[in-house]
Amino acid sequence: MAFFSESIGISDSTFQIIRDLIHFKTGIYFENDKKDLLADKLSNRVLENGFTNFTDYYFKLKYEDSDTEWKELINCITVNETYFWREFDQINVIVNHLIPDLFENQKRSKIRIWSAACSTGEEPLTLAMAINEAGYFDKYSIQILASDASTNVINRAKSGLYKDRSFRNIPEDIKNKYFTKIDFQWKIDTEIHNKVDWFIKNLKNQNEFSFLYSSDIILCRNVFIYFSDEAIKEIVNTFYDKMPQLAYLFVGISESLLKLKTRFELIEKNNTFLYIKNEQ
Ligand SMILES: C[S@@+](CC[C@H](N)C(=O)[O-])C[C@H]1O[C@@H](n2cnc3c(N)ncnc32)[C@H](O)[C@@H]1O
Missing domain, CATH: 3.40.50.150 (Vaccinia Virus protein VP39)
Known part of the structure; x- marks a missing residue:
């Protein structure tokens, strides 16, 4: 698997439609001030899918409804911090x-x-x-x-x-x-x-x-x-x-x-x- 570490820019409007789609599918909500964070987390997915921008990636998520890509996305956006004997x-x-x-x-x-x-x-x-x-x-x-x-x-x-x-x-x-x-x-x-x-x-x-x-x-x-x-x-x-x-x-x-x-x-x-x- 190729690994890219570059972060791709995302426009406000594309951020909003991707953010809303992620919210609908997972419940996770990225506030407006988390735009760059979301772009950082998902840039590798955009590139690994062979795209150069978030708009093409959005169309894949929305219209192909690919289970495999949603799994990859969830792996990238979730925060998995935990430890034994917590709380x-x-x-x-x-x-x-x-x-x-x-x-x-x-x-x-x-x-x-x-x-x-x-x-x-x-x-x-x-x-x-x-x-x-x-x-x-x-x-x-x-x-x-x-x-x-x-x-x-x-x-x-x-x-x-x-x-x-x-x-x-x-x-x-x-x-x-x-x-x-x-x-x-x-x-x-x-x-x-x-x-x-x-x-x-x-x-x-x-x-x-x-x-x-x-x-x-x-x-x-x-x-x-x-x-x-x-x-x-x-x-x-x-x-x-x-x-x-x-x-x-x-x-x-x-x-x-x-x-x-x-x-x-x-x-x-x-x-x-x-x-x-x-x-x-
Ligand atoms: C910070 S960890 C908390 C782990 C543990 N419950 C604890 O308190 O230590 C949050 C977990 O929620 C999971 N998560 C996020 N969105 C989810 C969803 N829609 N359905 C199920 N799990 C989700 C993440 O993958 C992540 O592993």
């Missing part, structure tokens, strides 16, 4: 409060937890390790599902291999227990890795893997910061419509759904905020 207070609430309550008080026979923008997998694997530490895999039936729109990150998640930057927050004893060093990377324990099922799913395509929405707990963390309010509302409404009568949603700690006036109720548990659907 761990939320994971603690899931493990120490929500899971025991769902099984013991609500009498669920099995539960599903979905990490809906999982990037390279550190989030669902953190959950799997924490659940294992609590001894719940032997006691309860818990399914962990993980998805992302980017094919690159899901392929990396499936490999189970991680570099040092993923470990900036994980306790040393957990790292030593669940990872083995292989050259310059760390491989996660196979049993823990096998606790997670991986999917490539764009949150704007609500029909893709629609069973995921029946999850009892959804983590959709640190992704809505890139979306328009309109897209967040559409996605959160779908979560609400399809989740069970009692269910929980987590967004990143710097994100809030309050101004969007969704049907989820914001509650606080152990100094952590989460959203609850409670129609029991």
